Amino acid sequence: MDVMKLIFATNNKHKHEEVQKLVGDSIKLATPSDFGITEDIPENQNTLEGNALEKARYIFSKTGVSCFADDTGLEVRALNGEPGVYSARYAGTGKDNNANIELLLENLQGITDRTARFRTVIALIINGKEFLFEGIVAGEILLKKTGEGGFGYDPVFKPDGYEISFAQMSLNEKNDISHRGRAVAKLAEFLHQNEKL
Numbered sequence: 001m002d003v004m005k006l007i008f009a010t011n012n013k014h015k016h017e018e019v020q021k022l023v024g025d026s027i028k029l030a031t032p033s034d035f036g037i038t039e040d041i042p043e044n045q046n047t048l049e050g051n052a053l054e055k056a057r058y059i060f061s062k063t064g065v066s067c068f069a070d071d072t073g074l075e076v077r078a079l080n081g082e083p084g085v086y087s088a089r090y091a092g093t094g095k096d097n098n099a100n101i102e103l104l105l106e107n108l109q110g111i112t113d114r115t116a117r118f119r120t121v122i123a124l125i126i127n128g129k130e131f132l133f134e135g136i137v138a139g140e141i142l143l144k145k146t147g148e149g150g151f152g153y154d155p156v157f158k159p160d161g162y163e164i165s166f167a168q169m170s171l172n173e174k175n176d177i178s179h180r181g182r183a184v185a186k187l188a189e190f191l192h193q194n195e196k197l
């Protein structure tokens with residue numbers, strides 16, 4: 001079996017392991033640090049697409065190796081798509097999950113439309129060509145935090161068709177339906193179909 005090598009442009013070890021599991025053994029994901037890149041990868045754009053492309057282009061320009069990057073946001077309808085691309089730093093640059101959730105619940109106080117979705121965009125650069133993949137999971141924002149698992153906004157996000165929050169699901173259950181799981185599945189399908197690209 002030929003193994004395809006790609007850099008996944010993240011320094012988050014947990015995410016790296018999770019995505020490696022999702023793409024399967026025939027695709028070997030390297031890290032930026034395998035190529036001596038240990039600094040924060042720049043993400044200065046105001047869209048998920050822009051950030052994913054910026055990160056992938058940064059790694060490709062430094063290494064010349066095919067690579068991909070992802071960016072995710074929670075988009076809340078009644079807040080005109082906020083926090084969106086600013087999800088990690090909604091309540092400030094500290095990336096404090098609890099503070100982000102508190103602010104979200106505060107901004108939704110008294111609002112009955114709690115429709116929201118997580119959206120992940122993956123930018124792939126393979127042999128210099130760029131491709132984008134998107135994964136979406138629709139749901140709603142709960143009135144209060146529920147469940148202990150997961151990370152980020154998981155305790156207040158209930159996916160459509162379920163009566164529990166993301167924070168009450170096992171990782172496998174969440175990956176099956178999540179924004180990131182769906183985007184990575186599209187990426188993996190593309191890579192498997194285009195192994196000779």
Ligand code: IMP
Pocket residue numbers: 070071072073074087088089118150151152153154166178
């Ligand atoms: P990233 O682009 O994957 O780093 O995600 C940006 C931010 O979106 C994170 O810091 C979290 O606040 C939020 N986020 C992304 N994915 C999830 C998820 O699966 N559950 C809950 N929050 C998430």
